[in-house]
Amino acid sequence: MAASVGGLLAWRRCHPRSFWLLVGFPLTAIRVRATWRKVALGCGLTKKRHRWWFTLVPNAVASSGLIRVRRRFQRVAVDTKPFIGLPRPTRYGWRVNVHLLEGQIPADYAEVAERLAHSWGVYAVRVSSDRPGRVTLAATLRDPLVRLDQVPAATELLKVTVGRLETGGPWVIDFRTVPHWMNAGATQSGKSNLANALIVGLAPQPVALVGFDLKGGVEFTPYAPRLSALATTRSESLELLNDLVALMVDRMGLCRTAGARDIWRLPAALRPVPVVALIDELAELYLMADKSEKEEIAKISTALLRVAQLGRAFGIYLFCSGQRIGSDLGPGVTALRAQCSGRICHRVNDPETATMALGDLDPAALVSARAIPAETPGVAVVAAQDGQWYRARSFLVTEEITERTARTYADRAPSWAEITAHARSSGVPEIELNDTVKL
Structure with missing residues (x-):
């Protein structure tokens, strides 16, 4: 008997995947089905x-x-219980479909997800719905975000796997699907690490990277070999934003002449290089020490919003990061937020920043973001491409790895002078905005 138990423990330790599929999951499936009536009754899901x-x-x-x-x-x-299907194994747990009773909605199950997790003795239960009248309960036995030892990987142009979702799936940032991102997080929360992961994943690709480092250049200067342009002050940022606007307008003319709605419908020989702008410390672009800075801030705000509104079709994408992103910075930030459909919220020091990043999503996302502990850097709440939000964690990418990658692929950094040469010579016509930025 002892030998059998020891063999099972050794099997579980050496081959956890096969042990789970052949032993752990069948027992779990039987238990879930056998206890469903009591669990549904205790969680208030019966009628x-x-x-x-x-x-x-x-x-x-x-x-x-x-x-x-x-x-x-x-x-x-x-008491009538909802009908539950047969559980199916996943990498980190199992999932099962439940058919709703009359009058029930997926939110009823999302509200009791924590109760379901405790009833079944699992780490967490996530609720989703792929069709009316049915929800899917995805249970994870353990936290898949405890340890990540991989590196960012790029499988397609402008698409980088930067970490892992709490479901065990990859955390993918795809600029062609979600063009503009807002990344909020306090110091040591993993915000800069995520930017490093993006640089490492985008460096081998035929993409122009431009940096806005409002910390005086201490963040992005070591990666300058792979950057096509770098602004370290507010004045330089305004100049670089003007270049982006001029580049965008020039590409508008190119697409109009070719009869294309965006640069991706142009022939490969005519298609310009896509540009990803990485902005660190977004709040520094909007902070006003005195009235003399008002005009400069207004110009920056207008140019940045212009790029956010129109840049997607012309291959210009934004990744905006900041420790504090609140409405108190002015209407320019609020208008920019509306254009950034990608949202990432690491651990933050003030609820206003979390609200700015996630306030228009599920209120439970705000609760989850505010509960991120300080000892788990890299963990964030992210609005995924499927319209839902997840806890996620980025791969650990040190400054040394990012610097080495930037040097390795320095030859793939397009010259900013060559990229903007035609745009600067043709000038920048005025573009009417849907939102007028007033300070």
């Missing part, structure tokens, strides 16, 4: 229904002392 039951009622006959049995229909209230 009272009245049914007519055929019952036998004894009736004594006084004259003879005999007992006769007569039949009667009786209306009885019973």
